[in-house]
Amino acid sequence: MFSIPVFLQSFEPLFWAARYTLLISGLGIALGLVIGTLVCAARLSPYPVLRGFGGIWVSFLRGVPLLVQLLVFYYTLPVIGIDVPAIFAAVVTVGICASAYISEIWRGAIAALPRGQAEAAVAIGMTPRDVWMRVILPQAFTLSLPALVNELILLVKASSLVSVVGILELTRASQAQAATTFRPLEVYIAAACIYLAINLCLAALGRYLEHRTAV
């Protein structure tokens, strides 16, 4: 039988672990946005070397499962003499993996803009910087929001994979909790509620931004 008191009690220890989920996905997303933007810029640059590098970056990171990337990164660092906490390895791997997807989301949004948008700006004598900052990027950002929110939600859920390098985040904590209390149903439903709450917040933020930047 489903016990409501047990269900409610399981939230407290899970909240503790959910902070790691939030930390890893939050920092991972931030890192992914920064690197993703740079990779996108590389792929759109006039220099073939940069374009090639961006292309390889994206294909490699999209082609290997995040779980495998985590393990490779985690076990490679000590081999090359770098001793960092597991949480650092987790954030960096999640961020790098996300950057591949985010850069493609940006690139798609930029490519979707009609060429005339930039031409109108170039024709009145705007600098390339202004063309990007005032005309292309604001529109590309709005266009990319649905896909971006999608990616961020996937990322929050994918953060459960970092448990393989020993981080007690939400999924791992609920497994432990279920094993000690023998109440898996209540515990896992509580965990599901927390994931859902986080992602509903992200989706709401996305809708808010879409509304604010609507054209």
Add this chain to the structure above:
Amino acid sequence: MQASAVDIRKVNKYYGPFHALKDVDLAIPPGKVTCLIGPSGSGKSTLLRCINFLEEYDSGEIRIDGQLIGYEAPGRKMSGRKLREMRRSIGMVFQQFNLWPHMTALGNVAEGLVRVRGLSKAEAQARAAEALAKVGLADKMGNHPARLSGGQQQRVAIARAIAMEPRLMLFDEPTSALDPELVGEVLNVMKTLAGEGMTMVVVTHEMGFAAHVADQVAFMEKGELVGVDSPGRILHHPEDPRIQGFLRTYHERNSF
């Protein structure tokens, strides 16, 4: 003879193996309206876009008030900064309007004044409002392009160009994307501009506009400039069989 506002000499342009402009020579007199007509794919728009170097020409010269555009010397490209400086005084109006959808009508017109001319925001908005009033859109300044009709959008685009106080205006089929009943309002704004002595180059399929407003009409076909003359001579008494053929098709299509 008066110096030309735009002097096009022996201009050639290739897209890969396709020869898009073939030794085009054309002088655009200042303060006058020049219409470029011809079948689609004849190179009219390409030639127009070469004038502000949105399209790079491969050989020949295009001079704006005597100054070569796009190149320092044959084969040596102009710096981005110099090119931007020259473009500041050349307004351009596109077939698809190309208004920026994330800005209001006022924002669209003020943007260049702030970013390119360096005016303060308040001053730019005041001038933008003047330009919009001039094209009859004083009451639509706060609207985003999506809330404007095609004719209104194109008039905003004209305001965006004239607010920069250009010496030369280029129009690339400005009414081709409009519903027929909206063509008139855009042509009227263009007639007013022409009446004020603006130098204009207009790629158009509006033969009525060419006949009544143009000071000279140039006919292009297959990348060649076939003839340049007064609208009366080109449109009513053309000598070249290619122009005669084009006008015959035009009249057949438009008669009922």
